[in-house]
Amino acid sequence: MTVGAAVLLGGSPYRRARRPLRSGRRLVPVLLDLLLAVVICAVGFRYGAGFLQVHEARWVAHVLDLVGVDSVSWSLERHILVFRPDGEVILAEVTESCSSILSVLGLTALTAVVLRGRRQHAVAGLVVAVAALLVLNHLRLAASTVAGLVWGTPALVLFHDWVGTVWNLAATLGGFLLMVCITLPTAERAEQDVAGRHTARRPDSWARPGLGYRPADDDPRAPSRRLNLTGLVYRYVLPDRVARWMGARREAERIDYRIGHLPSAERAARVRALAGDGLGAHAASLVAVATYDDDPAVLDALAESIAARQWEPVTNHRVAALRLWARGWLLQHPEREPASGARPDEREPPTQRLWPPADRPVPRPPVPVPPRSRPRARPDDPGRPMPSSLPQPRPPAADGPAVLVTGAGGPAGVAVVRRLVALGHRVVAGDADVAAAGGALAHTAVVLPRGDHPRFVEALLGVCAVYGVDALVSTVAEELPHLAAGAARLAAAGIATWLPDAAAVDGCCDKAAFARAMAAAGVPHPATATSADEVAGVPGPWVVKPVAGRGSRGVRLLDERAPVVQALREDDGLIAQTRLTGREFTADALVDRNGGLRVVVPRWREETKAGISVKGRTFASEAVTEVVAAALAAVGLTGPANVQGFVADDGTATVVEINPRFSGGLPLTLAAGADVVSAYLAGVRGAPLPELSFRPGVAMSRYFAETYSSADGSPVADPCAPVAVTA
Known part of the structure; x- marks a missing residue:
């Protein structure tokens, strides 16, 4: 019988003569395990908290939508918008404590430090426990949201702070017990x-x-x-x-x-x-x-x-x-x-070796530390100046109200965002695409539903409430009817708008209706056939295009009458027009609220790609200005407009279509001196419109420019920016 056995049986007592010499060495594995747990929690919280906040809010909205609750939106990242039947809008933020990140990290650290000896059993237990935690936390968030939807903000807060806290504690404890049950071996x-x-x-x-x-x-x-x-x-x-x-x-x-x-x-x-x-x-x-x-x-x-x-x-x-x-x-x-x-x-x-000695620390692979995002160069840093052709987001001149620009992923939206940022306004860029380029150029980027979504206006109200927006600039024509329908709600929330008449927007977006309006007003317009029977009265060659379309999508150039007739018979959403000859132009215009034409800036479309002008030059023409003014008056449009047409060899101007928004070639108009963006924003906020003019002969050659961001959304330095050489 050894001494250890005697002690176990309660035999001879031992004497504490001195502190064990090996106690310090036994602390090393414990300290290493504690360090590993701290690293797991810190790194996991740094890179996982935001992910769970965004996706748990999104998943809750999706789950409620699946069960028939359509009054909840996740259009704001890390937020849940609740639209109550009485008109109240509840903006609930999913914070780090609301998400399941803390419980998940605790179980992960516990598995890595304590239960790692069970290997695949520990991994299986952790996966099942984390899945259970996510499901239970989603139920808690969904229940809180439903409580707020039915009984209002106090019920949401009460359920989340009291019932939800107990729920979260029970879910964490249950997940831990479930993980232990799966990880530890059975009695058999x-x-x-x-x-x-x-x-x-x-x-x-x-x-x-x-x-x-x-x-x-x-x-x-x-x-x-x-x-x-x-x-x-x-x-x-x-x-x-x-x-x-x-x-x-x-x-x-x-x-x-x-x-x-x-x-x-x-x-x-x-x-x-x-x-x-x-x-x-x-x-x-x-x-x-x-x-x-x-x-x-x-x-x-x-x-x-x-x-x-x-x-x-x-x-x-x-x-x-x-x-x-x-x-x-x-x-x-x-x-x-x-x-x-x-x-x-x-x-x-x-x-x-079947098991590492207990007095030696268990070797662990080093936790990879992600590289830090390169700091953005300061404006006064001579080391890496950014060229003016690659505008970077600038801090606002003052902490005043912000401007919300929708359609920030399109060329027009990008141009408007860049101009407003350059003028010192605080800009919030919204788009249905989470990776829209305009979002990286603005001070704040938000994801919005499409304009035809039933909760589009509610999402705008939520964004404006969160970011202190007092003015709305839309660069998407398809949004305008929905914005006009919600204009009263926007005005009640203190959001200024300048929206054209809904009938004028419909007359511009429907090419068949636009052709009828031009014919009724006597404005030069190509002959148009809206059905196969009318093709006989339209001389060729022809251009076949959708009744409602943009960016030259679905446009076909045909030289024979038979394919034109067949196309219109197969698809009643097409029209056929005489293909015009001559030189193509685009005119940016701004019409005040009373119908007065403030400026017309014509430019030649010298080269286009996918319907977007990449090379152009401004010019002055009374004929073009007159036909543009007549076309705008015929449809009754106010605000920004983009008029496209052709100038024949004899100087006659013909209008093809009008887009009730800013154009993709807007930067050329701004470079020519006509600041239609700032003038329009002044009109949105109720200020008098300034006098506008432009300089003919200004040329534009457009090229691609990129924005870069890391996984967490922080900006990444432009690798093509010139580097200043200093002595």
């Missing part, structure tokens, strides 16, 4: 049966009674033997030889089979593996090792493995006995090195 995989008796076949030296080996015959706590179906099959159904063979095979598959006959080093490694599975799972075997094994190396391994699992709860008297024994062993042998008593030929070869 342990070596003892339900009565605590060993079933593995061991050498004779282990086959004598002892502490933890089997309960005494007169022990009143020994449970009675239970009958089960497997036992009945083994005894009465299977032949004896088959039953013995299957029983031996079952015993051979047990985790700890035949520990006693193994060499010292392998026995120590097996003890560490058993302790890593949980003291409660293999308590009887571990107590038997402490009772009967007399190898100091094995006992050192057992004591250190028990000491490393102080977090494990005491589930029975054997676990308590193991801890008392381990404490006594380590205090009685502070100077002993692991495996020092083993002979050289019995020590564990490095290539056959």
